[in-house]
Amino acid sequence: MTSKHDEKWYNKKISRRDMLKLTGAGVAGVAIGATGLGGVMKVMGQDVFEVVADDSTTENKVNFYGTHQSGIATPVQKHIYFASLNVLFTSKAEFQALLQKWTPLMVRLMNGELMVDHATNVRVPTGDTGEASGLDASNLTITVGVGPSLFSKLNMKQLQPKTLKDLPHFPKDQLQENLTGGDLCIQACADDPQVAFHAVRNLVRAASGLVEIHWSQAGFNSFPAHEGTPRNLFAFKDGTGNPLITDKKAMNEIVWVQGGWLKNGTYLVARPIQMHLETWDRTSLKDQEATFGRHRESGAPIGKKDEFAKFDIEEKDLEGKYIIPETSHVHLAVKSGAKMLRRSFSYASGVLSKTGTHDAGLLFISFQQDPAQFIAVQNSLGRLDKMNEYVTHRGSAVFACFPGVEKGSYLGEALFNSL
Amino acid sequence: MKKAKFYSALMVGGLLLAGCGNDEASKVESEETTQSENVESTEVATDLTAELQSYQQFALEQMDQFLIETEKFVELFKAGDIEGAKAAYAPARMYFERSEPIAESFGDLDPRIDGRLADIEEEGKGKEEWSGYHKLEYALWEENTTAGYEAVADQLLADTKELHALVQTVEVIPDLMITGAVDLLNEVSTSKISGEEEIYSHTDLYDFKANIEGAEKIFEILRPKLEAKDAALVTTLDEKFKAVDDLLANYATADGGYVSYLDLTDADTKALAAAVNQLGEPLSQMGIVVE
Numbered sequence: 001m002t003s004k005h006d007e008k009w010y011n012k013k014i015s016r017r018d019m020l021k022l023t024g025a026g027v028a029g030v031a032i033g034a035t036g037l038g039g040v041m042k043v044m045g046q047d048v049f050e051v052v053a054d055d056s057t058t059e060n061k062v063n064f065y066g067t068h069q070s071g072i073a074t075p076v077q078k079h080i081y082f083a084s085l086n087v088l089f090t091s092k093a094e095f096q097a098l099l100q101k102w103t104p105l106m107v108r109l110m111n112g113e114l115m116v117d118h119a120t121n122v123r124v125p126t127g128d129t130g131e132a133s134g135l136d137a138s139n140l141t142i143t144v145g146v147g148p149s150l151f152s153k154l155n156m157k158q159l160q161p162k163t164l165k166d167l168p169h170f171p172k173d174q175l176q177e178n179l180t181g182g183d184l185c186i187q188a189c190a191d192d193p194q195v196a197f198h199a200v201r202n203l204v205r206a207a208s209g210l211v212e213i214h215w216s217q218a219g220f221n222s223f224p225a226h227e228g229t230p231r232n233l234f235a236f237k238d239g240t241g242n243p244l245i246t247d248k249k250a251m252n253e254i255v256w257v258q259g260g261w262l263k264n265g266t267y268l269v270a271r272p273i274q275m276h277l278e279t280w281d282r283t284s285l286k287d288q289e290a291t292f293g294r295h296r297e298s299g300a301p302i303g304k305k306d307e308f309a310k311f312d313i314e315e316k317d318l319e320g321k322y323i324i325p326e327t328s329h330v331h332l333a334v335k336s337g338a339k340m341l342r343r344s345f346s347y348a349s350g351v352l353s354k355t356g357t358h359d360a361g362l363l364f365i366s367f368q369q370d371p372a373q374f375i376a377v378q379n380s381l382g383r384l385d386k387m388n389e390y391v392t393h394r395g396s397a398v399f400a401c402f403p404g405v406e407k408g409s410y411l412g413e414a415l416f417n418s419l
Numbered sequence: 420m421k422k423a424k425f426y427s428a429l430m431v432g433g434l435l436l437a438g439c440g441n442d443e444a445s446k447v448e449s450e451e452t453t454q455s456e457n458v459e460s461t462e463v464a465t466d467l468t469a470e471l472q473s474y475q476q477f478a479l480e481q482m483d484q485f486l487i488e489t490e491k492f493v494e495l496f497k498a499g500d501i502e503g504a505k506a507a508y509a510p511a512r513m514y515f516e517r518s519e520p521i522a523e524s525f526g527d528l529d530p531r532i533d534g535r536l537a538d539i540e541e542e543g544k545g546k547e548e549w550s551g552y553h554k555l556e557y558a559l560w561e562e563n564t565t566a567g568y569e570a571v572a573d574q575l576l577a578d579t580k581e582l583h584a585l586v587q588t589v590e591v592i593p594d595l596m597i598t599g600a601v602d603l604l605n606e607v608s609t610s611k612i613s614g615e616e617e618i619y620s621h622t623d624l625y626d627f628k629a630n631i632e633g634a635e636k637i638f639e640i641l642r643p644k645l646e647a648k649d650a651a652l653v654t655t656l657d658e659k660f661k662a663v664d665d666l667l668a669n670y671a672t673a674d675g676g677y678v679s680y681l682d683l684t685d686a687d688t689k690a691l692a693a694a695v696n697q698l699g700e701p702l703s704q705m706g707i708v709v710e
Binding site for chain 2: 088121123125205208209212
C-alpha cells in the first residue's frame with residue numbers, strides 16, 4: 001500500500017529525468033491500429049477480416065481448416081477448458097460479425113501465435129493476455145457450438161434444427177442452473193492446461209460486451225504409454241467403445257450430421273457429473289466391476305481378457321445368469337443400441353463445503369449426429385444403472401457444432417448463407 | 420488494496436511534461452519498458468496540455484469539496500451527533516472516491532484517510548495504527564458511539580487538510596489520467612462490488628457511483644481527442660457508461676443516496692460486476708489518445 005520512502009518525499013525535488021523513469025512517461029510507441037484486438041483490420045475505412053493460414057512449421061499443431069471443426073475427430077488431448085457462454089446481443093448481424101472476428105483469432109491460437117502481433121503503445125493493455133507466450137501450439141483445438149437458446153434470442157428459430165433442444169430430464173438428474181445450458185460453447189483442448197485456458201480467456205475477452213461466461217469447467221486426462229485408453233477417476237478406462245476417429249464410415253454414421261446447414265457438423269452434449277469418490281473408494285473391486293460391467297485393470301468386458309473384446313450382453317453362465325450384470329453401466333448402454341463418440345475429461349475442483357468431500361468427477365462430453373443417440377443411452381441407463389449410486393449429474397447442455405471452415409471462409413458461414 | 424503510485428511530481432512552476440519536447444526528455448532511454456524490443460522511445464505524441472489542466476481543475480474542485488464535507492462530518496461526529504454523522508459519512512467520501520487517482524499518489528495519506536482495517540492488518544499492524552474514515556465508520560455503525568474516537572476525528576481532518584494542500588501542487592501527467600480511469604473501475608471490481616469497502620455502514624454503492632463518475636470525467640475530458648482517433652470507441656464507451664449508470668439508478672434512494680449493500684442479491688451484484696467489466700475493456704483502450 002505504501003512504499004518505502006522518505007517521510008518528506010514530497011519536499012524532495014524530483015528531477016525531470018527521474019520523473020520520466022518513475023512513470024515510464026518517456027516511452028510511448030506510435031502505431032496505428034495496434035491497440036485493439038486483432039481479427040479486424042481497417043482498409044480504406046472498410047472492415048476487412050484477416051485470413052490467417054495454418055502454420056505447418058509449428059510444433060504440435062492441429063490444423064484449423066478442414067471439413068470438420070477440430071477437437072472432435074482429433075486424438076484426445078490431456079487438458080480441456082470448456083466454457084458455456086451467453087450472448088448479450090440480439091441481432092444475427094452481430095453474431096455473424098463475432099464469428100468473423102473469432103475465425104482468424106482461432107487460427108492464430110491454434111498456430112501457437114499471439115492473438116495480435118506485439119503492440120507498441122504501452123499505455124493500453126496488450127491484445128494478447130500473454131500467458132501462452134513461449135509455449136508451442138500444444139495440439140490446441142477449439143470447437144464452437146450453438147445452443148438451443150441462441151435461436152430464440154436471435155430470432156432465427158426457422159434455422160434451429162428440430163433435434164437441437166434442451167435435453168429432457170433424466171433419472172438422478174440434480175441439475176444446477178449454473179452448470180446447465182448456454183447460448184454458445186467454446187471447447188478448448190490442448191496438451192497444456194495453460195494453452196487451453198488462454199484460448200478461452202482470449203476469445204471471451206475479444207468478445208467483451210458481446211458474451212459472458214455462463215459456466216466453465218477445466219478437465220484433464222492421462223494416457224498410459226502407447227496411447228492407451230485414459231482412465232476416469234473411478235479408475236476405469238473411458239472411451240473403449242468409441243468408433244475409431246480414423247474410420248470415416250463409422251464417423252459419418254455416428255458423429256457427423258449429413259445434411260442442412262449443419263452438414264459436417266455435429267452435436268456436442270456436455271454434462272458435468274459429480275463422482276462420489278469416497279463412496280466409490282469403499283466399494284469392493286467385485287462390486288466396482290459389476291457396476292461398470294468391465295474389469296478394472298484390463299478394461300475387458302467381464303469374463304474376457306482383452307479391452308476391445310466384443311461386449312456380448314446376452315452371454316450367460318452355466319446357471320443361466322448374465323455374465324455381465326444387467327444393471328451394469330456398459331450393459332445398459334450397449335443395450336440401447338445407440339452409439340456416440342465420447343470425449344470426456346476428469347475434473348477435481350476443490351472440496352464441497354457442505355460435505356467436505358472432493359468436488360470431483362467427469363466432464364462428460366459426447367459427439368453424435370443427433371442428440372437422440374445420447375438420449376437413448378441415458379434413458380437406457382435410467383434408474384437401473386448401478387452407477388447411479390456413485391454419481392450425480394450436476395449440469396447438462398447441448399450444442400450444435402458448426403461444420404469445419406475452408407480457408408477464406410469463416411466459422412458458421414453455412415448458417416448465415418441459409419438465412 | 421491500493422498501490423501507492425508516484426504519478427505526481429511536485430515542481431516549482433508546475434511545468435507540464437506532456438508534449439514539452441525538451442532535450443532531456445527525448446534523451447531518456449527506454450530501459451524500464453516492459454514491452455517488447457520494438458517499443459520506440461518517444462514522447463507522448465499528442466499535446467494533452469488542455470486536457471491535463473481540465474483534469475487538474477476537476478481534482479482541485481473535488482478536493483475543496485472533500486475538505487468542506489469532511490469538516491462538517493468531523494464537526495457532527497465530535498458533537499456526538501451519531502445520526503447526523505452517519506448521514507454525512509457516505510456523501511463526503513464520494514468527493515474522495517471521485518478523485519482517487521490523485522489522492523492515491525500521496526504515499527501514506529491515502530491509507531491514513533481511507534485505510535480499511537483489513538489493509539492495516541495485512542501490513543502486520545494492529546487496530547491502534549488504524550485511522551481515518553473507516554475507523555470512524557466502525558465507531559458509528561459497529562459501536563454506535565463517538566466517545567473515545569475524538570482524536571481519530573481530529574487526525575482525519577488534519578490529514579484531509581494536508582492532502583488538500585498537497586493536491587494544489589500536483590502535476591497531472593497523461594498516465595495519471597489514462598491509468599486512473601481504469602484504476603477507478605478496478606477499485607469498483609475488487610472492493611466495492613464485493614461490499615468489502617464499507618463493511619460496517621454498507622454504503623458501498625456511494626463509493627461505486629463516485630468511482631464511476633471519476634472515470635467518466637476522465638473520459639469526458641479526453642472525448643474530443645478520442646473522437647478524432649476512434650469514434651467507434653467513444654460510442655462504445657457512451658453505451659457502457661450508460662449501462663452501468665442505468666443499473667446503479669435502480670438502487671438510488673429518494674434522498675439522492677443509495678440502498679444498503681446488504682439489499683443486493685447475488686444476481687444484482689453479478690449484473691453490476693458484468694456491466695463494470697464490459698466498461699473496463701473499452702475504457703482500457705483510452706491510451707490510444709497518446710498515439
